[in-house]
Amino acid sequence: MKMFVAGQWVDTPKKIEVKNPFDGSVVDTVPQGSADDVDQALAGLLEGARIMRAMPGHERYKILRRAADLVDQRSEELGRLISREEGKVLAEGLTEVSRGRETLELSAEEAKRLGGEVVPLDGAPGAAHNLGFTLRVPCGIVAAISPFNFPLNLVCHKVGPALAAGNAVIVKPASDTPLSALALVEILLEAGLPPQAIACVTGPGSTLGDALAGDPRVRKITFTGSREVGEHICRTAGLKKVTMELGSNSPIIVMPDADLDKVAAATAATGYANAGQVCISTQRVFVFDRVYSDLLDVLKPKVEEITLGDPLDEKSKMGPMIRTSDAERVESWIAEAVSGGAKIVAGGHRTGTMFQPTLVADVDPRMRISCEELFGPAVAVSRASSIEEAISMANDSPYGLSAGIFTENVRWAMQFARQVDSGNLHINWGPQWRADLMPYGGLKHSGFGKEGPKYAVEEMTELKMVVFHDV
Numbered sequence: 001m002k003m004f005v006a007g008q009w010v011d012t013p014k015k016i017e018v019k020n021p022f023d024g025s026v027v028d029t030v031p032q033g034s035a036d037d038v039d040q041a042l043a044g045l046l047e048g049a050r051i052m053r054a055m056p057g058h059e060r061y062k063i064l065r066r067a068a069d070l071v072d073q074r075s076e077e078l079g080r081l082i083s084r085e086e087g088k089v090l091a092e093g094l095t096e097v098s099r100g101r102e103t104l105e106l107s108a109e110e111a112k113r114l115g116g117e118v119v120p121l122d123g124a125p126g127a128a129h130n131l132g133f134t135l136r137v138p139c140g141i142v143a144a145i146s147p148f149n150f151p152l153n154l155v156c157h158k159v160g161p162a163l164a165a166g167n168a169v170i171v172k173p174a175s176d177t178p179l180s181a182l183a184l185v186e187i188l189l190e191a192g193l194p195p196q197a198i199a200c201v202t203g204p205g206s207t208l209g210d211a212l213a214g215d216p217r218v219r220k221i222t223f224t225g226s227r228e229v230g231e232h233i234c235r236t237a238g239l240k241k242v243t244m245e246l247g248s249n250s251p252i253i254v255m256p257d258a259d260l261d262k263v264a265a266a267t268a269a270t271g272y273a274n275a276g277q278v279c280i281s282t283q284r285v286f287v288f289d290r291v292y293s294d295l296l297d298v299l300k301p302k303v304e305e306i307t308l309g310d311p312l313d314e315k316s317k318m319g320p321m322i323r324t325s326d327a328e329r330v331e332s333w334i335a336e337a338v339s340g341g342a343k344i345v346a347g348g349h350r351t352g353t354m355f356q357p358t359l360v361a362d363v364d365p366r367m368r369i370s371c372e373e374l375f376g377p378a379v380a381v382s383r384a385s386s387i388e389e390a391i392s393m394a395n396d397s398p399y400g401l402s403a404g405i406f407t408e409n410v411r412w413a414m415q416f417a418r419q420v421d422s423g424n425l426h427i428n429w430g431p432q433w434r435a436d437l438m439p440y441g442g443l444k445h446s447g448f449g450k451e452g453p454k455y456a457v458e459e460m461t462e463l464k465m466v467v468f469h470d471v
Helices: 035-054 057-073 075-086 090-111 153-164 179-190 205-213 227-237 260-271 289-304 324-339 387-395 410-419 453-459
Strands: 003-005 008-010 015-019 026-031 131-138 141-145 168-172 198-200 220-224 241-245 251-254 284-288 343-346 358-361 378-384 402-406 424-427 461-468
Touching: 003 035, 003 179, 026 075, 026 179, 035 131, 035 141, 035 168, 035 198, 035 205, 057 075, 057 090, 057 153, 057 179, 075 090, 075 179, 090 153, 090 453, 141 153, 141 205, 153 168, 153 179, 153 220, 153 453, 168 205, 179 198, 205 227, 220 227, 220 453, 227 241, 241 453, 251 260, 251 387, 260 289, 260 378, 260 402, 284 289, 284 387, 289 343, 289 358, 289 378, 324 343, 324 358, 324 378, 378 387, 387 410, 402 410, 410 424, 453 461
Parallel strands: 141 168, 141 220, 168 198, 220 241, 251 284, 251 402, 284 378, 358 378, 402 424
Antiparallel strands: 003 008, 003 198, 015 026, 131 461, 343 358
């Protein structure tokens, strides 16, 4: 595939091979873009920003609504593309397509709702005869930097609200999974988006990242990825609006009154989807002593029945990790935990990018498998003796993106909700749950700003205050 720069599909002599993580086959190639390509793209987007700012909201609505319909029409093709370039099983790829369509639909609706509010200036001394109200205006050019693990829906979460708000947008997809983003650009153009309003430059972040983040023509950056890269972008960005969706090591607290069958089902569902390569994947489970052994007995068969295999095979319930190096890192962290006294209850074996769904018990929360972001198909289980200790262990992390608790006790549930430092909190389900319309974002080093089209539109606009004097 080619990349889209200044209203044209363009190629470069240097190519990046997009490989299937399962078998290493080449799915396609994309251009290896440069800082000059970013410069050219931004120059073209200046006109696109003017066009989008002048476009009525109902026209932006129509474009995004048509794009959602086109995504729906191409769902099977897009689902298979996601599975081939990213490695998630086909059922998860198709689910992501469905969510991407919904995200575009939600963004379309927000295009019709951009508005301000009346400010009651008569509440200020000497201003009783003044009329005040606010207006929301687009930022201008939005840079959308997306990760590999949701190569369509997370791009939709950035591009949809940016266009709904009247901005132009430049997409920098992950080099491992750029094809879904390029397919989305094709769909948006087919839906009637002015070609000046979007660009998609492919290539490594080490080459393109600073060119994007440091350019003053970019007025807003929305980034999903690692904490280290996010910090670098913030240092480089200067005076820009920035939304950061960063990492996590999401916990579950299991109280002694919990339904253990429900805990086991939720842990299996939220700990191993997409081979654990989800920012809000269950990584740490803190279990009361009284039910600790019972939970392991119920959870072990749930983990073992997750079938590892070809993501395009309907029998497979989990596919490969994105890179062999990531699988090797997970393997080393688990080995390190075992050498420190933890024990493998299920899984633990790796072949290339294929890593068995793994359950590790008796984990010291200070071990890397617990205290750092694993981003792989393993869940670490530790003991807790009180809710205060469990909350303390959950909070003993630089991250705070999502967390869950299992209990039938309302007081414990509310104590968890009030005291756990996390942007998303789930009662009687695991942390890996997201409705695309909800405000989504983290605390602490998990980032700042919110996604979800309604909330992202606010992040991608600026507020003007208008005052009529002596009305």
